[in-house]
Amino acid sequence: MSESLLEISGLRVDFGEVTAVDGVDLTIAPGERVAVVGASGSGKSSLAHAIIGLLPGAGQVRGGSIRWRGTDITRADEKQMRGIRGKEIGLVPQDPMSNLNPVSRVGRQVSETLEAHGLYSGRAADERAVELLGEAGLPEPARRARQYPHELSGGQRQRALIAIGLSCRPGLLIADEPTSALDVTVQRRILDHLDKLTKELGTALLLVTHDLALAAERADRVLVMSDGRIVESGPAGEVLTEPREDYTRRLVAAAPSHLAPRAVDAAVSDAKAPPVLEVSHLTKQFRTRGRHESAPVVDDVSFTIGRGRTTALVGESGSGKTTTARMILGLLPATSGTVRLNGEEVVTLRGARLRAARRAMQPVFQDPYSSLDPMWTVEHLIAEPLRAFAIGDRATRRARVTELLDQVALPAALATRYPHELSGGQRQRVAIARALAIEPRLMICDEPVSALDVLVQDQILTLLSTLQSELRLSYLFITHDLAVVRALAHDVVVMREGRIIEQGPTSRVLDSPTASYTRELLAAIPGARTPEQADC
Template sequence: MEKSFDNGSPLFSVRQLSVALPAGMDRQFAVENLSFDLAAGEILCIIGESGSGKSVTAHAAMGLLPRALQITKGEIVLRGQNLLTQSPETLRQLQGRTIAIIFQDPLSALNPLMTIGAQIIEVMESHNVGDAPSRRQKMLSLLDEVGLPEPERMQHQYPFRLSGGQRQRVMIAMALTLDPDVLIADEPTTALDVTTQAQILKLIRELQQRKAMSVMFITHDFGVVEEIADRVIVMEKGKMVESGPAQRVLRHPQHPYSRKLIAAVPRLQQQARTRNALSPQVLEVKALCKTYRSDSGWFSRSREVTALNKVSFSLKKGETLGIVGESGSGKSSLGRVLLKLLPADSGEAIFDGRDILPMSESAFRPLRRWIQMVFQDPFASLNPRHTIGTILSAGPLALGGMSQTEVKRKAQQLLSLVGLEPSAWERYPHEFSGGQRQRVGIARALMFDPVLLVADESVSALDVSIQAQVLALLKEVQEKTQVAMIFITHDLRVASQVCDEIAVLYKGEIVEQGTPQAVFQQPKHAYTAQLVASIPGEASAIAS
């Protein structure tokens, strides 16, 4: 049953907002004539493709727009105050206490030189909330609420020591520290596995109901929209093309663009992919082990965390192995060990007939071009001082064999395939949205024509239409080149569509392995069953 809200006195309003883009961009405005209201206790989801203006709207409300983006007209009103006309001092008092944001990219938003506990406490200190003991207790409570293990230990960790999903949970804890009236959630569950995602959505709902908190929820996951939204706004190229109650928009979309987005929503695939039993083996992993060890200090004990424990699997040419599991289960560690970005403790990884794990860097370097990775965090993996053209062309030019003209032609073809304009060649990573940066990462990996591609959450930051396009691209590339792929993901729906085999990783061990249909439709392990049950929106088909 849909909620009813008093739209006569909204808590938060955006009125005729227009934000201009710098000259030379693909359009004049990032956001154009956008208007909507947010009532107390309402959850409003803003949906649109990457670059549609969703995050620009959120950053404008928080007073965090970069200088390159100029607000040309409009108002953003919170409890009767136009935020666009407030002094920096007034905005600082409102930020965190009255209005807070969960950023899309946690690694660039967290201070790398401060522990996560200190960063959460800093929010309370800057607003003079509580004393030292109460702040510490609140911080530990928040870490526990967002599902981070062992808060007493976790508070002393630095952001770089956490997985992508764990960093996102820290961001959520920071935003909820002062129980704000308006919470802007900019893709808050993008990096989270399905079980943690369900936990975070439940937490946000509980806080919203307890405090009549309003939530502006930016997402590209229609499963999340199905779970949490009261109302929906659909944005295309900076303009609102449709709005209304969530069930009406999801079940009976009026605008062609809305129908296109909903049609691209991934579903659990019911049929198995065709496999070639005669394909040669590309990779065989045997009893792979990796343990992280922290040295003891003056006031701390040494600690060991098992990331991989006797992991074994094989992969044939042209096939895709999906690695699924919760954040911190060892998925990304597996990818980094196979690319020799991390040393393994023991085990074998046979590639091209040779065990690559004991190889020196100089011995492995000739093979490196054939094993490529699409990283989970596109902002951290792209050099901020290089243009996209330099990022795509530097590696192939260094290896030789292609002229600069040939490299540029190939790079621009790949940019087009992953849905980016030719003008991207001259731009820098910070000029793109999170989803667009991920597309650059995929194009960079494909520049080398790899034999083995490790895709670490390669489509998690993408909206559903671009996600479908990139998955189709990966499938097309795989059919043409017969590249073998290790597809690391927390989205079981996507895994079921692109993977020939699924390995479920839990606390560093493979607890279940088989075809997607066998694993997801008839799970044998309790952990796998929990993952399937946590898929957002899967219980009721959208636009049925």
């Protein structure tokens, strides 16, 4: 093996009294692809941030060494790190909206990196920025360079971050959960392009991810972290198919698979019972700027959800999934079509009648941290729907909160805590308890597990299945993850460009899809290709 780019020995990172990374050893050779996997809080991101000198808050390297191309940079000052960061070690962070400047044009943010390292200046930097955006796979790069981050899709913003990360042709690129919130087809295109660029440039890749299938497909070597330590490492295929350690085996067992489904509880569902939800010919049109005609975002969508059944709504970003859900919830007026909840039309309802209908259906959103008021305690958050619908007095509401916390497997002591004091999985359980407070018949879950690691994701999916069995709940489950669909849904509706292109029982649609687009979605799932295909 050629001389290592990066050598880490006995690294320890502390946040105050808490040790996040504890005695980690790691080497990365030129051009090598290494993945770091583990549950939330395992120390993956802290390890990555320590390498590049971007530990947040009270984070500090307390022991060990980090050597870059033979030079010790463990305690390099900020001036030294600025010469390395971006130029020699690039970074693609997880959330592009919080890592791109919202008031700066995309092209300018690329050119700033070039200018900061003295590679280009002025007009030459701007022209090079356009070239880099094109290399990262952005269509019409000159136009995209003039746009602001909010004018790009999630996949386009991620490509802009890749352009910035690779702009100075670094020897190592650190990609921290670069595609966790993207649908599978966009994820595949971005990762394929990232693979292509890093191979052409000879850039090594450190991929931080909770997606085990993605790690197996994209990395040469995998490191498994738990409680700040590396508990297992080795060739990607070997570690994730024949794990030696119990922790790794638990991670692998918890990861949902589109090939190995759970047993969806059929006893709770009754296909002959009247449907809880009937959506018929639902359409939503938005007037496009600069045009007189309206563009349909949701176009003639029809499906039903039975009592105690789960229907998954899947498709790419921009397919109309969330717009459909917002119309069902009455948060967005429909252009045409009908939505019947327990036989009653809800699209035309207004005022008190719409408010009453909303009591029967409750949402659970993708990011509980942004959907829960940070100034309220858990008790206040869960009790809010009870107060809003004037259900019970203070004592009965408090008792109901305790009951709901128990129902979602959270200790009663959490009632006095605030959202920032909870883990991601605990926050999502609070969001579910809040949705259950007024005993809805239908829950609309919009990507509720996409940002969670496999262990927490498994817990939440198990919880949702248990609640459905106990309460005969119906779910509309919006997701881009077909492995999650296989694990939870009885039926699936596939959307593309606002229209339904295929729907039916989950087993039939995923095992024998009739639409080429559905087959494309299945092929884009990490792990769906053979290693030989992945290298093509």
